[in-house]
Amino acid sequence: MSYTIAHLRRGETAIIKQFNEIDVPLKLLEMGCLPGNQVTMMQSAPFRDPIYLDINGTHLAIRRETAQKIIVEPYG
Amino acid sequence: MGKSINVSLIGNPNTGKTSLFNRLTGLNQKVGNYPGITVEKKEGICKLDRGLKAHILDLPGTYSLNTTSLDESIVVETLLNKNSKDFPDVAVVVSDIENLKRNLLVFTQIKDLEIPTILVINMADRMERKAISLDIDQMEQELNTRIVLVSARRNQGIQELKEAITDYKKLTSTPCVNASVIDTEYFESLRNTYPNQLVYKLWLVITQDVNFGKLERNRELEDLKKHKFEVKSESDLKRMQHKETVVRYQFINGLLKKVLKVDVANAKDLRTRLDRVLLHKVWGYLIFFVILFVIFQAIYDWSTYPMDWIDEAFAHLSSYVSDVLPAGPLTSLLSEGIISGLGGIVIFIPQIAFLFLFIAILEESGYMSRVVFLMDHIMKRFGLSGKSVVPLVSGTACAIPAVMATRNIEDWKERLITILVIPFTTCSARLPVYLIIISLVIPDQRILGGAVNLQGLTLMLLYLLGFGTAIFSAWVLNKVLPLQRKAFFVMEMPAYKLPMFKNVVITVVEKTKSFVLGAGKIIMAISIVLWVLASYGLGDQFTQAEEIVTEQYAGQGLTEQELDQKIASHQLEYSFIGYIGKGIEPAVRPLGYDWKIGIAILSSFAAREVFVGTLATIYSVESDGGDEQTIKKRMAAEQNPILGGPLFNFASGISLLLFYAFAMQCMSTLAIVKRETNGWKWPALQFFFMTAIAYFAALGAFQLLK
Numbered sequence: 192m193s194y195t196i197a198h199l200r201r202g203e204t205a206i207i208k209q210f211n212e213i214d215v216p217l218k219l220l221e222m223g224c225l226p227g228n229q230v231t232m233m234q235s236a237p238f239r240d241p242i243y244l245d246i247n248g249t250h251l252a253i254r255r256e257t258a259q260k261i262i263v264e265p266y267g
Numbered sequence: 268m269g270k271s272i273n274v275s276l277i278g279n280p281n282t283g284k285t286s287l288f289n290r291l292t293g294l295n296q297k298v299g300n301y302p303g304i305t306v307e308k309k310e311g312i313c314k315l316d317r318g319l320k321a322h323i324l325d326l327p328g329t330y331s332l333n334t335t336s337l338d339e340s341i342v343v344e345t346l347l348n349k350n351s352k353d354f355p356d357v358a359v360v361v362s363d364i365e366n367l368k369r370n371l372l373v374f375t376q377i378k379d380l381e382i383p384t385i386l387v388i389n390m391a392d393r394m395e396r397k398a399i400s401l402d403i404d405q406m407e408q409e410l411n412t413r414i415v416l417v418s419a420r421r422n423q424g425i426q427e428l429k430e431a432i433t434d435y436k437k438l439t440s441t442p443c444v445n446a447s448v449i450d451t452e453y454f455e456s457l458r459n460t461y462p463n464q465l466v467y468k469l470w471l472v473i474t475q476d477v478n479f480g481k482l483e484r485n486r487e488l489e490d491l492k493k494h495k496f497e498v499k500s501e502s503d504l505k506r507m508q509h510k511e512t513v514v515r516y517q518f519i520n521g522l523l524k525k526v527l528k529v530d531v532a533n534a535k536d537l538r539t540r541l542d543r544v545l546l547h548k549v550w551g552y553l554i555f556f557v558i559l560f561v562i563f564q565a566i567y568d569w570s571t572y573p574m575d576w577i578d579e580a581f582a583h584l585s586s587y588v589s590d591v592l593p594a595g596p597l598t599s600l601l602s603e604g605i606i607s608g609l610g611g612i613v614i615f616i617p618q619i620a621f622l623f624l625f626i627a628i629l630e631e632s633g634y635m636s637r638v639v640f641l642m643d644h645i646m647k648r649f650g651l652s653g654k655s656v657v658p659l660v661s662g663t664a665c666a667i668p669a670v671m672a673t674r675n676i677e678d679w680k681e682r683l684i685t686i687l688v689i690p691f692t693t694c695s696a697r698l699p700v701y702l703i704i705i706s707l708v709i710p711d712q713r714i715l716g717g718a719v720n721l722q723g724l725t726l727m728l729l730y731l732l733g734f735g736t737a738i739f740s741a742w743v744l745n746k747v748l749p750l751q752r753k754a755f756f757v758m759e760m761p762a763y764k765l766p767m768f769k770n771v772v773i774t775v776v777e778k779t780k781s782f783v784l785g786a787g788k789i790i791m792a793i794s795i796v797l798w799v800l801a802s803y804g805l806g807d808q809f810t811q812a813e814e815i816v817t818e819q820y821a822g823q824g825l826t827e828q829e830l831d832q833k834i835a836s837h838q839l840e841y842s843f844i845g846y847i848g849k850g851i852e853p854a855v856r857p858l859g860y861d862w863k864i865g866i867a868i869l870s871s872f873a874a875r876e877v878f879v880g881t882l883a884t885i886y887s888v889e890s891d892g893g894d895e896q897t898i899k900k901r902m903a904a905e906q907n908p909i910l911g912g913p914l915f916n917f918a919s920g921i922s923l924l925l926f927y928a929f930a931m932q933c934m935s936t937l938a939i940v941k942r943e944t945n946g947w948k949w950p951a952l953q954f955f956f957m958t959a960i961a962y963f964a965a966l967g968a969f970q971l972l973k
Contacts, residue, residue, distance in 0.1 A: 213502060216755040218677075220512045223369055233539070237548035238644040241653070242490045243760060245349045249369050250538070250760040252640050254647075257755060 195245065195257040196264070201230035205263035206230070207246075214260040223247040230263060271320040273353060273719050274313075274432055276363035277342060277377060279370050280328030281633070281761035283389045285309075286419035286770055287361055288325040291429075294773070307671075315433045324353055331368070332376045333508055334475050336677040343475055347468060353584060357435045358384045359428070364394055364401075365762070367527065371519045372512070374410070375444045379467040383438035384412050385431050391416040394421060398530030399549035406526045411441045420767060444518045446470070449510040453499070454839055474504055475570050496673025538762050556639060561661070562625045577617075581610030600798060607880065608794030613783075615665075615876075620779050622664040626657075627774040631766035639758060651737050652676070652756055655685040659737060662692035665729070666936040670943055680750040686940055687953055688740045691932055693733035694876040700927050702730055703879055707903055708920025725924075732928055793873040797844070797881060804842035812838040858926065858962070859919030859969040861908060871932045878927075910973070918972035922965040930961035 197207060197225050215224070223246045224230070233243040233250065240255045288296070293312025309325040326345060327338035327838045334340045345353050358377050362370030367388065368706060377384055394400070407414050413431050417424035446467060447454035457469050499507070544550050589602040629635045645655030654676045662669035669689045676682040693701075705722050712721045808815065816834045825833070839845055847869070848862035855865040867881040882902065905914040915923075931937070931954045940950040 196800060212506050216335075216757055217333055217505070217508055217512065218330060218335055218755075218757045220509055221333070221369075221372055221758065222759065223516070225513055225516055234542065234546060236546065236640055236644060237551065240644045240647075241756060243542070243546065243640065247368065249366060250762075252636075252643075252756070252758045252760055254643070254756045257757075 193262045196230060196232070196261045196263055197255050199263070201228070201232055201234050204229055204231040204266045206266050208262045208264050210261045213255070215257065217251065219251075219257070222251055223249045224261070229266065230261075270318065271322055272356040272432075274321045274323045274357050274359055275345060275353070275355035276323060276359050276361060277346075277373065278328060278387075279330055279363075279366065279373065279759075281759060282328075282361045282363040282366070282370060283419045284328060284361040285325060286427075286767055287387065287389060287417065288323065289769055289773055290419050290422060290425050291321075291323055296773075312428065313432075315429050317433060318464060319433055321432055324355070330561065331373050331512070332471055337674055340475070343471060344379065346382065347471060355382060357432055357438065359387055359432070360384055361387045361389055364388055365390065365397065366401060368516075368519055368523055370624075371410075371522075372515055374412075375442075375518065376467075376513050378411065378440075379442045379444065379446055380471075381440040381442065381465060383435055383440050385428070385435075385438065386410065386412050386414045387417050387428060388414060389417050389419055390770060392418040392421050394611045400528045402526040406522065409522050409525075410443050411439050412443075413438055442467075444515055446514065449507050449514055453507075473499075474508055485949045489969070504720075508547045513773065541763055542637070542760075545634070546640060551637075551641050555641060558629075558634075562622070565621045565625065570621055574614055574615040577610065577614050581606060581613070585610075596802075600795070603802075604795045604798035605791075608791045608798075612684055615695065616779055616783065618667075622661065623668070623775045623778040624771065626661065627771045628766045631770055633761040633763045636758060636760050640760065643756065650684060651741050652678075653682060654758070655681065655741075658685055658689060659692055659734070662689040662694060662737075663733075664695050666690045666692070666694050666819050666933060668940045669774045670936065673943070678755075680748060683750070683944065683949065684741050684744045684748070686943055687744060687949065688737040690933065690936055690953065690957065691733050691737035691740060691929070693730045693928070694875075694933075696933070697729075697927050699876050700871075700878045701726060701924060703899060703902070704915070704920050704923050706899060707915045708917050719791050729924060729928055736929065760948060793870060793877060794880070797870055797877070800844040800847070801839060801842050804838065804845065806841060808841035809838055812841070837931050856909070857969070858965045859907075859922045859973065861905075861914060863905075864923070866912075868926070868932075871927075871930075873932075873934050875927060875932045922969035925968050926961045926965040928961070929957055929964055931957035 194205075196205070196207075206226060207226050207230055208224055225247075228247040230247075231245040232247055235242040235255075236252075241252045242255060242258055243250070243252050244258075274632075276284055276288055288309065288311065290314045296309060296311030307327075311323050311325070313323050315321055324345070326342045329339045329342045332343050332346070334338075345351060346355070346358070348354060348964050360370075360374045362374065374384070374386055389402070403414050403416070415424055415428045415429055415431050419425075454466055454470070456704060458466050461469060502673040504649070545554060585602045585606045588606060589598055592598040592601070626635075629638070638656055639653035641653070642656040646652055646655055655673070658669045658672040658676075661672055664793065666689050669692075670686050673682050673685045673689075676685060705725050709722050709725050713719065714721055714724075804810075813834050817830065818838050820830060820833060844866055845862075848866040851869065852862040852867045855862075855868065860868070869877045870881045871878045902915050903913065907914045907916075907919075937950040937954060940953060941947055944950070
């Protein structure tokens, strides 16, 4: 089991490590979701899906299923 | 004679691009459609110095030139097609100071197309408050561009921008990133195969084809594809696009490290605190439903006042015209056909305007994204996403803008399903029909100790029925439609902003105008056709109606007015419309209707709200501007010719309500669906299925209840 964005707790920050190109839409990359960038879990919607992230200063929402594909490492 | 140049405004959503457009053009703008598709095309004129005129095109918001939705493909096509009349002499890329990094991505792509480009950095007034500093000179050098700091909200920097556009010839078209490093060999082979073409343009054409399919109507580019060069697989291309994005961000990060200084201490802001409440699992939904409640209150309650004024004004105008002008068919066409038809359009303006007022405020403030976020999980179960919520909710006012609002749903299957189910939601055109039928067949009683009004309850149940049917059909369609979906959901959560008055007003004016001119034409045409069909007929029974009726009722002591009414309804029975009505009577009798209701339903296929007006005409009520009380009395008095008893009883009333709840009775919606889906296939299916459901639901209800 790898540590992904979906595992982050509210307010927790991590560094994006890697993901498979096929699983992650290009649009997400365009919005700044790139390896090496910081990601902070802002909060998740009721029923825990979708989730609200701050990636490198851009605030965006993605579904949990996508978040599970993005591997991160703890920050600091 | 002044010279005119083309300027395209391009940028990410939520950068204030539209505010800037409104600043540059004022009310000197028009909203049309791109040929063949219903994506709004916003254009305007801006006068510059030295007699130069800028023709400004506000392109849809986009994060990059990699196409995933219809909106984005418009941007790409405009920038790729040199022969198009919209091809820009200058591209103005709009960015916002707080999201500069992300905003620059699309800027670097446009530079690669070697189009002269100006970079606008909007919301510059926030720099001081947010402790941001920027080295403009160095940035201009590294990006090979002209930069203008602007605040569209405060009206700052607009003059500088106009001057920069005037001096467009001084702009360089040198790119700032070398994208070919992602696969040098491949780009080299492209360059060799097409020595006369820009490599980056070729690359965009290739990837656009793979990712979005051929929306290309550009012959020059069609030719390109005929040539054979090394074909890459879809996943290879996708990998390369990912790589390209990484390369561009590396460049941007490197640049911003040198020129941008941000004091991070100010990070905690209003957004976080507001989101905690607005996205809360209890408060979030509660607030959303309160907002919905206020919107409905406005649409149904507040708008009754202006609607009553409009109603009265047109009634006066109609009687004034028939009093003043000499009697004759022309006067009667004008007063009964045209003026009442016009009234039928104008009366909807308050409701439409209120709806768009609220939608514009919600969108401008950034709250709309929060609604999508809150509703996504629930909608996902029915094969939709949070993005379908706004169109479905707007559908309760009018399906036409609602269908148009689906265009930011990227996934085609989801978008199609949303379009197909929108007409089930209770649009405002059904309201007059519901109101009059409910008041006839549902007793005006209070139940549960006086807390609940039975008529109000019925109305609410009809709304729930509409929404429930829409959701349920979406679920069925999701199972049935053999379409693949690229299920992903990415949405920006913009910062909260105070809506700008000017933007809200322009949106309301534009949308209302397009309703009046679009749907209005059809309603108008129908009322004229209806008037002609009801006013003319063949044969003695029609032409000699006066003699026949006078003879029939001779000696019964009818007043002149009563006699006139009898004559009018006799004429109607033998008019063209009377014959049509009698023709379809066998089909509608099992539902509990007579030929007159049949006619009203038939004419409602043009637009539902015609129902009451048609019955008014048919029941030969002196149409006092559609005074509902008299129509209602007349309807209550109507007898069922076969079963006896009142024609509008509980059974036939419920049957009618169900028919109107389900039937696809709106030509304008069908026309919009045809344009949105590029063909008659889907609107035809929609029409057939919805009408079949309506017929059988009404049949079942009447046969069970009678």
